Amino acid sequence: MADDSSFPSSSSSALPTRLWTTVRRILRLAWPYRWRLGGAVLATALGAMVALVVPLGLRELLNAVFETANRALLDRLTLGLLVLFVLQALFSFLGRYGLEWTGERVVTDLRKRLYAHLHGQSLRFFANRRTGDLTSRLTNDVSSVRDAVTQALAESFTQVLSLVGSVALMIVLNWRLSLIIFVVVPVVTAAAIGFGRWIRRLARTLQDELADTTAIAEESIAGIRTVKGFARSAYETSRYHEAVERLFDTAHRKVWASALFSALVGFLFFGALVAIFWYGGLEVLAGRLTTGDLVAFIFYAFNIARSVGGLSRLYSTLNSAAGASERIFQLLDEPATDTDPSGMPALPPINGAVAFDHVTFAYDPGTPVLHDLSFAVPAGQTVALVGPSGAGKTTLMSLIPRFYDPQSGSIRVDATDIRSVTRQSLREQLAVVSQDVHLFNDTIRANICYGNLDASDAAIEDAARAANAHGFIAALDDGYEAAVGERGVKLSGGQRQRIAIARALLRDARILLLDEATSALDAESEAEVQDALTRLMESRTTFVIAHRLATVQDADRILVLDDGRLVQDGTHDELRTQPGLYQRLADLQFREGSDASASP
Template sequence: MKPPVLQVYRRLLTYSRPYARRIVVAMLASLGVAATDVGVAKLVQPLVDEVLVRRELWLVNLVPLIVIGLALLKGLSRYVQEYFIKTAGQLVVQDLRNDLYRHCLRQSLGFYSQTPAGALVSRVVNDVGMLQKSAADELVAMVREGLTLVGLVGLLFYNDWRLALVAFVVLPVALVPASHIGRRIKKYVHKSLSNMGNLTGILHEAFSGIKVVKAFTGEETERRKFEDENLRYYQRLVKVIRYDSATAPLVELLASFGAAGVLWYGIHRVMNGAISQGELFSFVTAMGMMYGPMKRLIKTNNVIQKAVGAAERVFEMLDQAPGLVDAPDALTLAPVRGQVCFERVWFAYQGEDWVLRDFSLVVPPGRVVALVGASGAGKSTLIALLARFYAPQRGRILIDGCDIAGLTQTSLRAQMALVDQETFLFHDSLRNNIRYGRPQATDAEVEEAARQAYADEFIRQLPEGYDTPIGDRGVRLSGGQRQRVCIARAILRDAPILLLDEATSALDSESEAVVQQALVNLMRGRTTFVIAHRLSTIRHADEILLLEDGQLLERGRHDQLLAARGAYHRLYSLQFHDQVAP
C-alpha cells in the first residue's frame, strides 16, 4: 500500500482501538486456524511414508482421530475468530457512523444549502457500510492468512529448499498485477460511491416531493433520471467487479507455472532417490495450500482498496470544518431580557452580492418588530443572522449587550423560538413533536401549550389524541393544524426571543384567523421579529421595518407609515387598494 493509503488505513484503524481485546482474541484464534493448515500439510509425509509405504498398521487407527481433532480445532478457532472480529467490526462502524452524523449536525446552514441531503445520507449509510470489513475483519484475515502462509513457506523450505525456490519463482511475478488491480479497484469504488450518493439524492427528492411529482405528471421524468444514474452506477461498479474477478484466475495461472516446475523437478528427485514419495506429497500439499492464502491475501488487498476508497470520502467529510464554530472562550448566555441590537451589519452569501448593507437597529425587550419588503430584501437573512445560522462579514449583533459571536450557539438558541413558513414536523407523535423544543416538559405542560396554540381541540379528536403518529413531515394534518402544532412547540419552549418567518403565508383566511390568535398568545411578553407578506397580520406591531436591497428604507407604526405615503403606503395599497384613501 502506498503512503497515502497507509495513512487512511491507519486512521481507520484508530476506530478499532476501543475494541482491541476482541481483535486480539480473534487474532489468537487465527493462530489455531493457521496451525491446523500447516499441521495437515506436515502430516501428509508420515501418512504416505509410514502408513502407505511401510504399512505401519497401528498408525491407521490414529488417522481418523487426527483428522477429526484437527477439524475440531480449526472449527472452534474459526468460530471464535469470526464472532469476535465481526462484533468488533460492527462496533467500529457504529462509532464511525455516530461521529459522521454528529459532525454533519455541527455544520452550518451554509453547508446544507450546498450539499444535497441524499449525498449526506449515502455517506453515512453506504460509504461507512463499505468500511466494515476493512476496520477489523480484513486485519484479522491478513494476520490469519499471513501466519498460514509463513508456516507453509517455512515447511516448504524445511522439507526441500531447492523445490521451495522453484515454487517461489511465481510469487514476485504475481504481486505486480495484484498491486495494479488493487489501485484500479480503489479508483472505481470512489467513483461508484459518488454515483450512489446521486442515486440516494434522486430518491430523497422524489419521495419528499411526491405530491409535486404527481401533480405535474413528472413520474416519467423522475424514472428516467433515476435509471440514467443507476446505469452510471452500474458502469462504474462493473469495472470494480471486472478487476476483482480477474484476481483469482490470474494468481491460479501464475501458480500453475510454479506447480508445473515443482512436479517436474520433484518427480526427478524422487526417481533419483534424493527425497521420498512422502516428502514430495507433503511438499506438493503444502505448496497447494500455500497458494490459497496467497490468493486470499491478494483478495484481502482488493477489499482494503475498496474500503480505502470509501474511507477517503468519509474522512473528507469529517475533515470539512463547520462554517460556524464557537470561539475557544465562548460564554454561555444566561436567561436574557430580550434587547436586540444590530450594529452596522453587512452580509452576503457565498459568491453573491450584499444581502444586508450597513444595517443598524435597536429593539427593546418585549417589542414586536415586523419586517416587510420585496423578496430578496434581506428579511429572512436578518432572522438567520440573529439565530447565528450565519455570521455577518462586518458589524456585530448583540443580545442584552453581549456580542453573539462570543456566545456558544447552543446557549444562544436556547433563548429563541422559531416558527417557520416550512412547518416541519417529525414522523412521531404529536406529543413528541410539541415537546421537541423542551424534552423535559411534562404532559400537562405540552397540553397547555397546545391549548394556547388552539391545537388541543383537533388533537383530542384524533384516534390516539396526543399520541397519534402524524406521518412524514406531518402529512396527516392540514396546513393550519401543522402550523398550530409548530406554534405550540414554540410556546412550550418559552424563550424570550421569538422569530416568526411567514408563519401564516400558506393558510386560508379561516385558518389564518385561528393561527393569528395563537400567535398573539405566543408573542405576549417576548421580543418578536415577524416576517409577513400579508400586511394585515402586522398592523398591531410596535414597529414596522421596510427593507429594500438590504437597507432600512422606512420604519414606524402602521398608521405612521401609511400617513407618510411612502414605500410602505404603496406596498399596502397594492394589497388593499379598495381600503386606502387616494
C-alpha cells in the same frame, strides 16, 4: 468518468501512499478496541499455525501407511489430526467473532461521530451539499470501513503468516521444488498492485455514483407532491434509471477487474501446481522425496495459492474500502463551523432585548446581502420585517440564532454580544415558527414536546389548547399518539402550523421568530393560527416576517428593508403617511384587497 475507470498508468504511482495513509486512519478508528482486535488476530493466527502443522501430520500418516505399515502409529496420527482440526475450528470461531465484533463496533462509533460532526456544521455547509450524498456517506460508505477492519486489515496478517510459513516448510521439504512457487509469487504481487490501483479508483467512482443515485431518489420522494402535480413521474423515473445504469456500468467494470484478477491468479497458481505434480513425481521416482513429502508439499502449495489469492482479494477489498473511506474522512476533515470554543460561557436567562450594530453580511464574499444595519428592539416588543422578496428579511432573522455570523458589526441580546456565548445557550432561549413547518415522522405528542423534551402530558395539552390545536387532535382516532407521517403529510397546513405553535409555546422562549407563519393558509385556518400566534407573542420579543401587510398592522414597530438596507422604521400608521416603499406596498396591497372584496 473514463479517467477514473481506465487501467492505471504511471501517474498512479502516488496511490499506494494515499492507500496506506487511509489504512492508518482506519486503524486509528479501531485503536480503542485494540485488545479485542489483537486477541482476534492472535486467535486467527494460531488457527493459521495449526493449519501449517496439518500437512506435516498428513505426511507422517501417509508414511506410516506406505513406508512402515504401522497400524498403531496410524491410529495415533489420526487422533492427533482430529485434535488439530478441533483446535483450528475453535481458533477460527474466536478470531471471526472478535473481528466481526470489532468491525461492527467501529462502524457504530464512526456513524455516531460522523452524525455528530454533521450537526456541528452551519447551514452554509448544508446549503452546498445534497442530502442524499450525506446520507450515502453515513450509511453505504461507513459500512465499507467494516470490511477494511474485519477482512483487509486483520486477516491479511494471518494470510501473510500462512504464506511465509508454507514457503519456509516447502524449502525444508525440497528447495528445488520450491523454486516453481518463487517464480509465480512475484508475478502475482505485481499484478495485485496494478489491479488494486484500478479497483480502488473504480470503488471511489462507484461510491460517488451511489451517492448521486441516493440523492436523486431522496429528492424525488421528498418532493412527490410536486412530481405528481407536474406529471413528472416518468421524467423522475427516467432520471433515476439513468443514474442506476451509470452505477451498474461502474460496478460492472469493478466486478470485471476483480474477476479478471482472480482468474489470472488462479491460472498462475494452478499452473504452478501442475508443474509441482510433474516435478514432484520425478523426485519421488528418483527416491529424493517420499509420497508423504509430496502430499505435504502439495498441501503447502495449496496454502500458498490460497494465501496469495486471499491476499489479492483482501487487497481489492482494502482498496474498495479505502475508496469509500476517503469520502468519509473528507467529510470529517471539514472544520466544524457551528461549534463553540471550549470554555465559552453560556448566555444567562434573558429579557429579550435585541440590538443590531452596523451589521453587514454576505453569503459570498464581496456580495453583501445586508448592509450596515443598526436598530434596537426593547424586550417584549413585536417587530415586523417588511420588504420585497430578496430584501434580506429571512437573512436578518437567521443571524439572531447564529445560523450565520455577520462579516462585520455585532448583534446583542440584553447587551451581550451573541458571539461571546455558546450557540446552544442562545438557541435554547429562542423559538422559531416558519412557513415551511418541519414535523418529524413521529406522533403529535413527540412533535409538540420537541420544544421541551421534559414537558409533562398536562403541559403538552395546555400548549396545544393555547395553539388552537387540541380540538382537531382530540378528534383523531389516536389523539396525541397519532402519527403525523413524513414531514407531517397526514395533517393539513393549518394543523401543522398549530402543532409548530404549540411546540414554540411549550418552549416558552423570550425571543420568538416568525417567518411567514400564515401566508400559505386559507382564511379559516389563518384566523385560527393568527389567534394562536397572538397568545404566543404575548410578553415576548417577536420578529415577524410577512408579505401581507394586513397581518402586521398591529406590530409595535415595522422595519422596512430594501436591497439589504434599512430604509424605513416606524409603526403602521406612521409609515402609511410617509412617502416611501412601505406606502407603495400598502397602497398596492390594500387597493388589491379592496378590489377583490368589491368584485361580484
